[in-house]
Amino acid sequence: MxxxxxxxxxxxxxxxxxxxxxxxxxxxxxxxxxxxxxxxxxxxxxxxxxxxxxxxxxxxxxxxxxxxxxxxxxxxxxxxxxxxxxxxxxxxxPLQEKTEKIYEVSKGVMKEFFENNVSEKILESSEEVMEMMEDCMSSAEAGFHGIAAITSKDYYTYTHSVNVGLYCMTFGLKRGMTKNDTRQLALGGMLHDVGKSKIDHALINKNGKLTDEEFEQIKVHAAEGGKIISGMGCFAGNVVRMAAEHHEKFKGGGYPLGKIGDEIHLHARICKIMDVYDALTTRRSYKKALGAFDTLIIMKKQMAHDFDPDLMQDFIRLMGPDL
Ligand SMILES: [Fe+2]
Ligand SMILES: [Fe+2]
Known part of the structure; x- marks a missing residue:
């Protein structure tokens, strides 16, 4: 050997x-x-x-x-x-140390899945780690700022996945959603991009603009993600729909089905906001990370049609005054 x-x-x-x-x-x-x-x-x-x-x-x-x-x-x-x-x-x-440790384990699980082609069975542990994170976050006052302090600002599919899970969880907790809904929302956030495991690594990590053909290939990850999660048989239907529908746009024109408004699952509409928020606030080799304030301005002004306006309003309000 x-x-x-x-x-x-x-x-x-x-x-x-x-x-x-x-x-x-x-x-x-x-x-x-x-x-x-x-x-x-x-x-x-x-x-x-x-x-x-x-x-x-x-x-x-x-x-x-x-x-x-x-x-x-x-x-x-x-x-x-x-x-x-x-x-x-x-x-x-201390709570901060606890959340950092959970973040590290979650990141490890997602990294194995995305970068080392480990079977999707490893994703089963995401439920337990998210449960622990929820216990920490519900006793913390820090909210979105606490999350911002522990999340990685370098973009990898695996860090992005955990970050979106945590933002979704924080949104659920702050918005007073039920424990079960918050759990599902956090899990779906963490698993929303698992379909990317079916796409060529080089394409996922390509710097800069994608050709039309490449973009078509990337789009497949939404439906593929839904298939992977439903195929595992251990996750609820709304987790499946978060993966399948997180690229749909509120006013239409998204993919894969071009659903509109309430046709898109509530959790997927939330996921879309957190997905874009994390993508803009992390750095990649070809772009800088934007600050929270600039990100919200862009999302509100330039991407208004993509998001459910009520949820977007809630997100901005729950982010707190000290952006
Ligand atoms: Fe995605
Ligand atoms: Fe994403």
Whole structure:
């Protein structure tokens, strides 16, 4: 097996999440460079007999990176989610730190899905992480500003996905939607672009203007996303519709079906606002990130037909006075 191939099979992990997990039993490796050949050497496993070794690096701090084999990704994320639950229950951990940790795990899940072609099964953990995030956010006063403080401003499909999930959640909470609706809205926000996994990576990351033909290819992600989510069988219908309808425009002319007004699911109309807001407030190689105020002006003045005006008004109001 060549070095490059082997490297592709291992994923760096956050050793902090090994702190207080269960006994899930996956191996942990470190990387060495053996005369130009990368090798992964087993360091420990999460079995009880290796706990001491893990506790030692947690106490002393890790001086190198640790990895797991990709076959153990599901176990790792299950483990990380359990560790997060312990962090959530700890009153001594500040809220900001809790939200940052959940953001990191969510980002990891979405990154595996979009960049490493891991099966969509990994998306199942998004429900649990979003639930924890909701507990944090509902007890925080910070609202949209708190979210802005933890979200990544560099655009990747995976950071964008988590950001949109968090904006949707905040909107649901601030607007006083039911717990169930807020949960569905957050999940749908996080999963709205999963259809992009079916599109060529180079096209997704293309700098600058797309040709008409390329744009047609990109458009497919909405319907594909709906198919992926409904195919998983574990998400509600409104989550499916958020993926399928988040590029429809309120006054018509969107895709894939050109639906108008109330024909577009309420959650998808909310998602559209958060989607554009996040896209404009993050930077890409070919454009700068806009500030919140400038973004809202553009959305209100230049894109008014794209959004449900009542929801847009609510969004601006809920963003608070100190933009
Ligand atoms: Fe999209
Ligand atoms: Fe999007």
């Amino acid at each position: 060549g070095a490059a191939t082997e490297e592709n099979n291992y994923r760096e992990i956050n050793i902090e999440f090994l702190a207080k997990g269960g006994d899930e039993g996956f191996d942990i490796f470190y990387k060495t460079d053996d005369y130009g050949t990368t090798k992964f050497i087993k360091f420990a496993s999460t079995e009880r007999k290796h706990q001491e070794k893990i506790m030692r690096i947690l106490e002393e701090g890790a001086d190198q990176e640790y990895y797991i084999h990709e076959d153990d990704l599901f176990k790792y994320y299950k483990y990380a989610t359990n560790s997060l639950k312990a962090v959530m229950a700890n009153p001594n951990v």
